[in-house]
Amino acid sequence: MSDNILPRGDLTVRTIAMPADTNANGDIFGGWVMAHMDQAGGIAGVERARGRVVTIAVEAMTFIRAMRVGDVLEVYTEVESVGRTSMKIHIEAWAQRFQTQPSRQGDGRDFHLCPHRRRRPPEPIPPI
Amino acid sequence: MSDNILPRGDLTVRTIAMPADTNANGDIFGGWVMAHMDQAGGIAGVERARGRVVTIAVEAMTFIRAMRVGDVLEVYTEVESVGRTSMKIHIEAWAQRFQTQPSRQGDGRDFHLCPHRRRRPPEPIPPI
Amino acid sequence: MSDNILPRGDLTVRTIAMPADTNANGDIFGGWVMAHMDQAGGIAGVERARGRVVTIAVEAMTFIRAMRVGDVLEVYTEVESVGRTSMKIHIEAWAQRFQTQPSRQGDGRDFHLCPHRRRRPPEPIPPI
Amino acid sequence: MSDNILPRGDLTVRTIAMPADTNANGDIFGGWVMAHMDQAGGIAGVERARGRVVTIAVEAMTFIRAMRVGDVLEVYTEVESVGRTSMKIHIEAWAQRFQTQPSRQGDGRDFHLCPHRRRRPPEPIPPI
Amino acid sequence: MSDNILPRGDLTVRTIAMPADTNANGDIFGGWVMAHMDQAGGIAGVERARGRVVTIAVEAMTFIRAMRVGDVLEVYTEVESVGRTSMKIHIEAWAQRFQTQPSRQGDGRDFHLCPHRRRRPPEPIPPI
Amino acid sequence: MSDNILPRGDLTVRTIAMPADTNANGDIFGGWVMAHMDQAGGIAGVERARGRVVTIAVEAMTFIRAMRVGDVLEVYTEVESVGRTSMKIHIEAWAQRFQTQPSRQGDGRDFHLCPHRRRRPPEPIPPI
Numbered sequence: 001m002s003d004n005i006l007p008r009g010d011l012t013v014r015t016i017a018m019p020a021d022t023n024a025n026g027d028i029f030g031g032w033v034m035a036h037m038d039q040a041g042g043i044a045g046v047e048r049a050r051g052r053v054v055t056i057a058v059e060a061m062t063f064i065r066a067m068r069v070g071d072v073l074e075v076y077t078e079v080e081s082v083g084r085t086s087m088k089i090h091i092e093a094w095a096q097r098f099q100t101q102p103s104r105q106g107d108g109r110d111f112h113l114c115p116h117r118r119r120r121p122p123e124p125i126p127p128i
Numbered sequence: 129m130s131d132n133i134l135p136r137g138d139l140t141v142r143t144i145a146m147p148a149d150t151n152a153n154g155d156i157f158g159g160w161v162m163a164h165m166d167q168a169g170g171i172a173g174v175e176r177a178r179g180r181v182v183t184i185a186v187e188a189m190t191f192i193r194a195m196r197v198g199d200v201l202e203v204y205t206e207v208e209s210v211g212r213t214s215m216k217i218h219i220e221a222w223a224q225r226f227q228t229q230p231s232r233q234g235d236g237r238d239f240h241l242c243p244h245r246r247r248r249p250p251e252p253i254p255p256i
Numbered sequence: 257m258s259d260n261i262l263p264r265g266d267l268t269v270r271t272i273a274m275p276a277d278t279n280a281n282g283d284i285f286g287g288w289v290m291a292h293m294d295q296a297g298g299i300a301g302v303e304r305a306r307g308r309v310v311t312i313a314v315e316a317m318t319f320i321r322a323m324r325v326g327d328v329l330e331v332y333t334e335v336e337s338v339g340r341t342s343m344k345i346h347i348e349a350w351a352q353r354f355q356t357q358p359s360r361q362g363d364g365r366d367f368h369l370c371p372h373r374r375r376r377p378p379e380p381i382p383p384i
Numbered sequence: 385m386s387d388n389i390l391p392r393g394d395l396t397v398r399t400i401a402m403p404a405d406t407n408a409n410g411d412i413f414g415g416w417v418m419a420h421m422d423q424a425g426g427i428a429g430v431e432r433a434r435g436r437v438v439t440i441a442v443e444a445m446t447f448i449r450a451m452r453v454g455d456v457l458e459v460y461t462e463v464e465s466v467g468r469t470s471m472k473i474h475i476e477a478w479a480q481r482f483q484t485q486p487s488r489q490g491d492g493r494d495f496h497l498c499p500h501r502r503r504r505p506p507e508p509i510p511p512i
Numbered sequence: 513m514s515d516n517i518l519p520r521g522d523l524t525v526r527t528i529a530m531p532a533d534t535n536a537n538g539d540i541f542g543g544w545v546m547a548h549m550d551q552a553g554g555i556a557g558v559e560r561a562r563g564r565v566v567t568i569a570v571e572a573m574t575f576i577r578a579m580r581v582g583d584v585l586e587v588y589t590e591v592e593s594v595g596r597t598s599m600k601i602h603i604e605a606w607a608q609r610f611q612t613q614p615s616r617q618g619d620g621r622d623f624h625l626c627p628h629r630r631r632r633p634p635e636p637i638p639p640i
Numbered sequence: 641m642s643d644n645i646l647p648r649g650d651l652t653v654r655t656i657a658m659p660a661d662t663n664a665n666g667d668i669f670g671g672w673v674m675a676h677m678d679q680a681g682g683i684a685g686v687e688r689a690r691g692r693v694v695t696i697a698v699e700a701m702t703f704i705r706a707m708r709v710g711d712v713l714e715v716y717t718e719v720e721s722v723g724r725t726s727m728k729i730h731i732e733a734w735a736q737r738f739q740t741q742p743s744r745q746g747d748g749r750d751f752h753l754c755p756h757r758r759r760r761p762p763e764p765i766p767p768i
Contacts, residue, residue, distance in 0.1 A: 147275060147276075148275070148276040149276070150274070150275045150276075151274060151275070152272070152273075152274070152275070152325050152326035154275075157274070
């Protein structure tokens with residue numbers, strides 16, 4: 001993947017990788033990136049569904065390169081499609097390396113979310 | 129998925145969901161589960177590769193039901209196949225609900241990992 | 257402050273307030289907001305100084321209203337002035353309430369940062 | 385303790401030590417190990433008491449060697465005795481060093497727990 | 513500022529800086545210090561107002577030197593003045609460097625707090 | 641223990657219990673208290689040994705009552721005895737309940753620490 005590809009969707013989460021987020025390799029813990037992607041999916045899902053949502057499935061993720069301490073993580077989201085009781089959100093994570101040239105792609109994939117209902121059948125997603 | 133299916137692989141991570149792990153819904157944050165699955169993949173990968181590894185891809189994940197505070201998370205891993213410089217690990221997350229009947233399946237999917245090398249070509253995985 | 261004032265500067269940090277970030281009141285811990293403002297100042301300072309920076313002073317902060325779990329925190333930064341060995345960064349925190357109308361202002365103030373040097377005199381900030 | 389001693393009880397908590405868990409020495413913070421032992425005691429106590437429990441006392445703990453980043457912590461528990469309103473749980477922590485043979489070794493001691501009741505007299509523990 | 517200045521007020525928070533609290537520079541994250549100052553202000557405010565309080569403004573802060581892992585942070589507070597519905601608390605952070613001579617001043621400034629009331633007008637602070 | 645007993649030793653750690661520190665019962669996680677006691681032991685041990693130390697054993701702990709969110713935790717330490725290569729530190733945890741009178745009460749026990757040396761025989765503790 002070339003670095004001149006632009007991120008797709010809206011910037012939904014932006015944060016910096018800290019030493020507390022490293023794994024035993026000294027790189028940023030992959031689960032930290034996944035957790036922020038899930039968080040971004042939740043933010044985007046709530047806005048579209050106008051109510052709380054829950055992640056029910058994640059399609060494939062690819063990690064192009066490891067993040068390091070000081071890198072800025074950017075997660076972009078775009079609602080891809082909306083069904084009656086679930087929606088599909090495209091999520092991309094980008095990393096901007098500390099002190100170097102612009103941002104480059106981390107990975108891309110889709111998250112499926114549905115409105116959050118405890119013990120009740122899922123509720124329809126309202127039209128825009 | 130019926131509850132009498134048994135987990136596949138070895139118990140690699142086991143922990144309890146705490147209030148600090150909840151999302152705005154009051155359920156356990158999905159990213160917390162993903163992060164523990166990635167952690168389990170790392171533990172299993174290190175054992176097989178006899179060296180540090182890094183997650184390069186994750187195949188689909190499904191979340192059967194939301195976890196709640198007090199649930200015990202169990203992550204099972206099984207090395208599915210080993211290539212020359214990467215391996216595929218099957219990872220399942222199970223949740224045991226606080227104070228109720230036995231464990232039930234959360235989800236299952238494969239993680240791809242390769243030996244960790246900074247700025248060097250990937251190293252072969254040693255034979256068993 | 258009216259809600260139609262727009263944030264000033266670039267979106268530098270964006271994240272969601274989780275239950276783990278609450279204080280004994282059940283609101284979001286004020287220190288959590290301050291910490292993200294400092295983090296945003298660091299990100300903006302690094303970009304401008306092209307090197308690591310450290311916060312040396314913070315001017316007044318005002319907290320218009322308490323944040324709640326599920327609110328999205330947005331921190332905007334703008335380099336206000338650059339001296340020979342320090343710079344002044346304007347930082348604003350905005351909160352978008354979960355499930356309601358658009359974003360509203362949290363607070364605004366300036367952070368002073370200088371290039372990070374251990375045991376050495378501060379280094380000049382490079383020209384743009 | 386020789387390395388061919390087997391852990392006693394059931395594997396109750398299993399996790400990996402991360403850089404965020406280190407102390408100023410660069411070793412794993414002893415309190416992190418204690419916290420996981422308490423967590424394991426809580427999990428085992430809930431299963432036996434069929435209700436929430438609280439730790440009321442801890443007998444002696446010994447730390448054989450410091451844990452390091454990347455070590456896998458395993459906590460084993462066994463209900464030792466059950467009184468009318470409290471129980472005694474034997475808890476052992478074992479560490480598996482990153483990238484080496486299954487040499488593990490940790491420490492052992494008993495935790496006392498009783499059913500959790502706010503402002504009410506303790507409730508009897510049900511028979512098996 | 514000379515090191516023989518004594519801290520002003522009561523010791524309200526005392527804790528040690530851990531590796532998990534570092535920033536990308538390897539120093540202690542400035543936001544971590546701010547968060548503990550806010551926490552100390554909350555503790556002091558609750559004692560004086562005899563009820564929960566919320567930070568509404570912070571006056572200038574200065575950071576004399578960066579904290580390092582192993583330093584002990586001490587936060588001192590003193591109620592400076594009490595108005596009808598808000599109070600002003602002077603807050604100082606001191607750091608004691610690991611293994612060296614006594615404590616030295618970090619910084620000083622005032623925090624403004626008012627009693628915490630959701631959606632209701634602020635409540636008077638009771639007389640002493 | 642009656643409430644007019646005074647804490648023994650020096651105030652070494654003081655912090656407030658936050659919602660992020662709760663367990664599934666909604667009380668403060670016992671392991672959180674243990675971790676702060678260990679941290680306090682480390683601070684006191686470093687001061688006495690004039691070098692880094694490591695906890696090698698903990699004598700019995702008792703938890704008089706559960707801590708709640710908003711309680712202030714105070715940990716007191718006193719060096720009890722110093723041997724050639726290890727020392728014994730008495731540690732007490734006290735809790736001050738939010739918004740009530742200074743009634744505090746916690747628990748007491750001894751921690752054993754020795755100077756920290758990787759792969760080398762323990763170093764003598766210097767005389768005062």
